[in-house]
Amino acid sequence: MSKSPEKKLVTLKSSDKEEFVVEESIAVTSETIKNIIEDCGLELIPLPNVDGKTLAKVIEYCTKHSTGSNDDSKFDDECLDTKQLSVLVDMLLAANYLNIKSLFEKVCTKIADRIKDMSVEEVREVFKIENDFTPEEEKKIRDEHAWAHE
Amino acid sequence: MSGDYLPQELLIQILLWLPPKSLLRFRCVSKSWCSLISSSNFIDIHTRNLPHVTNTRKLIRHCTTTSPREEVYSVFFDNQSSFDRDDDVKIDFPFTSRTKYRIVGSCNGLICLSDDAFSGYAYKIVLWNPSIRRKLTVPLPDIILKNMGYMFVLGFGFDCKANDYKIVRLSYKSARNTSTLPPLVEVYSVKTGAWRHISAPAPMCHISGYFWPQVFVNGAAHWVAYSLNCGQLRSLILSFDMCDEVFREIMLPGCLAGESPWYMGVVVIQDSLSVVDYDKSLNMLSVWVMKDYNVVESWTKQYNIDSEVGLGIMLGVRRNGEVLLTTRNEELVDYDMQTRGSMDLITGGVKNSFFVDTYKESFALLFEGGKTRI
Numbered sequence: 001m002s003k004s005p006e007k008k009l010v011t012l013k014s015s016d017k018e019e020f021v022v023e024e025s026i027a028v029t030s031e032t033i034k035n036i037i038e039d040c041g042l043e044l045i046p047l048p049n050v051d052g053k054t055l056a057k058v059i060e061y062c063t064k065h066s067t068g069s070n071d072d073s074k075f076d077d078e079c080l081d082t083k084q085l086s087v088l089v090d091m092l093l094a095a096n097y098l099n100i101k102s103l104f105e106k107v108c109t110k111i112a113d114r115i116k117d118m119s120v121e122e123v124r125e126v127f128k129i130e131n132d133f134t135p136e137e138e139k140k141i142r143d144e145h146a147w148a149h150e
Numbered sequence: 151m152s153g154d155y156l157p158q159e160l161l162i163q164i165l166l167w168l169p170p171k172s173l174l175r176f177r178c179v180s181k182s183w184c185s186l187i188s189s190s191n192f193i194d195i196h197t198r199n200l201p202h203v204t205n206t207r208k209l210i211r212h213c214t215t216t217s218p219r220e221e222v223y224s225v226f227f228d229n230q231s232s233f234d235r236d237d238d239v240k241i242d243f244p245f246t247s248r249t250k251y252r253i254v255g256s257c258n259g260l261i262c263l264s265d266d267a268f269s270g271y272a273y274k275i276v277l278w279n280p281s282i283r284r285k286l287t288v289p290l291p292d293i294i295l296k297n298m299g300y301m302f303v304l305g306f307g308f309d310c311k312a313n314d315y316k317i318v319r320l321s322y323k324s325a326r327n328t329s330t331l332p333p334l335v336e337v338y339s340v341k342t343g344a345w346r347h348i349s350a351p352a353p354m355c356h357i358s359g360y361f362w363p364q365v366f367v368n369g370a371a372h373w374v375a376y377s378l379n380c381g382q383l384r385s386l387i388l389s390f391d392m393c394d395e396v397f398r399e400i401m402l403p404g405c406l407a408g409e410s411p412w413y414m415g416v417v418v419i420q421d422s423l424s425v426v427d428y429d430k431s432l433n434m435l436s437v438w439v440m441k442d443y444n445v446v447e448s449w450t451k452q453y454n455i456d457s458e459v460g461l462g463i464m465l466g467v468r469r470n471g472e473v474l475l476t477t478r479n480e481e482l483v484d485y486d487m488q489t490r491g492s493m494d495l496i497t498g499g500v501k502n503s504f505f506v507d508t509y510k511e512s513f514a515l516l517f518e519g520g521k522t523r524i
Contacts, residue, residue, distance in 0.1 A: 089156060096160055104163070112167035120178045127156060132181050141184060145174040147283060 010037065011044045012059070018052030019044075020059055029062040031099035050094045054087075058094050061103050080110045085126050088114070120149075158182075162192065166199045169511045170282045193513045194313050200258055200512055206469070207236060207509040210482065211253060212499035218247045219500060223280060225509050226495075228469045233484060233495070239509075241280045244522035249274065252503075255306040257366045259510035260315055262306035267361040275304065275317060277340070277519065281511035284519030288317065291336050291345040299324050303333070303357045305364050305371030309392040315340040315514060318371060318390050322356065328378065329356055337395060340518050353388055353397040358411035363505065365416045367423050368443045369393055372400070374425070376411040385411040387425070403438055403449035419452070419467045426464040432478065435461055453487060465506040476504050 008024040012033070027045075028034040036045055047055065061079055082088060088111050095104040115123055124131060133141070142149060165173060165187070173196075177184040186192055208228045214220045221243035225236040245251070251263040259281050266273040275288040305318040317338040322329035332352035336345045355377040364373045375388035384407055387400040401407070406414065406427055413428045417437070424439045434456040442448035453473060455461065460478030467473055473485040480499050483492040496504075 092160060092164075093156075108163050109167050111164050115164075116168055116172050118172075120175060123176055123179050127161075127179075129180050129183070131179070133178070138178055141178050145177070145282075148171045148174040149178075 010042075012055060013044060013046045014050055014052040014055045015048050016052050018055070020055060022059055022063075026059070026062050026066045029066060029100055030058075031101075033098065047098070049097045051090070054090045054094045057091060058098065058100070058103065062100065065102065076106055080107065085111065085114055089127075158186065162186070162195065165192070166196050167203065170196075170513050170516075171511070173513075174282065190517065193516060196513055197258065197313055198310075200510065203510075205508045205510055208233075208466070208468070208474075209256075209507050209509040210474075210496065211503070211505040212482065212496055213250075213503035215498055215500055219250065220247060221245075221251070224496075230470050233468065242522075244278065244283075244285050245276060251276070252361055253363055253505045254304045254317075255363050255366055255371070256505075256507045257306060257308045257315065258512040258514055260512065260514035262304070262317060264304060266302060266304070273302075275338075277315070277317075277515060278522070279512065279515045279519065282513060282516060283522045284515035285522050286340070286515055286519040288338055289343075289345075291319065291338070301329060301360055303360050303364075303373065305366075305373065305390050307366035307369070307371045307390075307392040309339075310369060311393045312339075312341070314342075316392050318392075319345075320353070320357065331356070335397075340515070343518065348395045350394070350396040353399075355386065355388055355399065357388065359415065362415050365418050365423070366392075367418045367421065370398075372416050372423060374411050374414045374416055375399075383408075383411075385409055385414065387416065387423070400440075400444060401446045403446070403451075406438065415463070417464055417466060424452075428461070432461055433457060435464055435475075437464060455485065455487075457492075463502065463504065465504055474506050476502075480504075482506075 009021055010024045010027050012020045012022055012027065024037065028037065033045060036042060050058070057079065080088065088107055092104065092107045092111065095107055115126060118126070131138070173187050177187050206228055208226045209223060210226065211221065211223050214222060223241040223243065225239040225241070227234050227236055249265045251265050252267045254262040254264050256262065260277060260279045262275065262277055264273060264275045277286045277288060301322045301324060303320040303322065308315050319336045320333040322333040331354050335348050335352045337348055338345045355375045357373045357375045359374060364371050370389040370391040372387050372389045374385065376383050376385045385402055386407070387402060389398045389400055391398065402425060406425065409427055413430060415426045417424050417426055419437070419439050422439050422441060423443060424437055426435055426437050428435045436451060437453040438449050439452045440449050455473065457477070462476030462478055462480065464473065464475045468484065471487065473487065474482065475485060476482055480501050481494050482496040482499065482504050484495055485492045
């Protein structure tokens with residue numbers, strides 16, 4: 001099988017050793033991968049900061065967007081429609097590491113939309129944040145904009 | 151790895167898409183979230199992101215005909231095929247009802263009001279951000295002019311370089327049938343909390359319709375204005391750029407230059423500067439949109455509306471293209487250009503008290519304003 005230049009393939013290897021064979025033209029949607037290929041000319045690119053599950057989704061996104069069609073909002077909603085916020089956060093970290101601006105922004109707005117109406121407790125749970133306020137301190141902050149908690 | 155640790159610079163990228171109400175609530179999440187959200191750096195970033203936030207709601211203001219009159223602010227979901235009230239947003243006007251205000255303009259959800267149309271003499275200018283319940287009464291300029299004999303024009307907008315909201319005041323000394331030129335120009339900035347003069351020259355034209363809202367678009371405040379040369383009146387649009395604080399003139403399309411400036415008004419349609427030309431019978435109006443800002447050839451006549459009922463003021467356009475305007479009976483209607491049908495939205499308002507703008511939520515006045523009572 002002859003390989004025409006446009007159909008050059010690269011292999012992306014996730015942190016958990018899963019390998020994905022992808023067209024180079026699609027892989028370079030990621031500025032990070034683009035730089036690695038340009039600087040090192042690798043065909044097998046290790047991505048220790050992204051797990052297989054997340055990488056699969058990112059590749060799916062890049063594939064759909066490489067066709068240049070504008071009909072992607074529906075796909076994006078499906079692709080990013082996940083019950084678990086942690087999956088979205090993983091995608092955010094991956095999009096940041098792989099430097100894919102459009103995906104990064106879409107995931108940001110999606111996460112923002114999901115947490116917009118959450119309570120303080122729910123947000124702490126989502127982002128695994130410990131409450132370091134004393135009850136008095138928290139009440140004081142809360143009272144400064146009490147209406148925002150209604 | 152999953153979800154446990156989100157570096158602050160990534161967290162900021164998520165937070166800047168949230169509305170102020172959510173962010174003010176999330177100050178309670180932890181100490182680091184609190185100091186992040188309260189920092190002026192974050193507020194600046196959030197403000198700079200506002201032009202990218204999708205705005206799908208409209209804010210409508212009107213006064214009731216009750217005594218004392220009440221100011222009513224309602225928010226509507228501006229969808230393709232529906233225009234329903236957003237009952238989750240409750241806005242209570244925080245200023246005394248004994249003062250009759252008119253709206254000077256609004257920008258990033260910050261509303262500028264003045265009672266100049268009604269009290270004539272000493273007047274008040276107030277700024278109010280309903281989305282974070284902050285208000286500010288603007289001190290009057292130091293220069294005390296003999297108010298009898300002066301006409302004051304106000305403009306309101308945002309300086310994107312300084313990230314600062316500004317009010318510009320032009321004081322025209324009255325003369326027989328018109329006013330003398332040039333006017334005295336002063337600018338107030340929210341961050342400095344003070345008035346000062348500008349270094350650029352004052353405009354050499356007059357402004358009609360002091361009490362109609364001006365519009366803020368493309369970084370500048372705009373008014374319908376006119377110049378008089380040897381008795382020949384020429385209508386134009388005057389602009390004041392909030393960043394460089396310079397006045398400029400924008401030419402109207404040829405057929406409007408000779409029209410009376412008292413029968414024209416400025417409005418913003420889908421982010422473009424537009425002019426409404428009212429027929430003297432008030433049964434007809436036409437709207438011209440400047441498709442490319444400052445390109446005179448790009449003026450395009452976009453709407454022509456006539457009505458036997460009698461028209462009031464053209465206020466704005468919905469996202470689906472339907473026009474929002476008042477009728478002679480002071481009802482706010484939604485007018486469909488295709489079907490030529492109209493639907494009542496709000497009835498029983500005080501004459502000329504209706505105001506429409508995109509509903510925006512920002513942190514304007516978070517530091518400089520005081521809490522509203524409610």
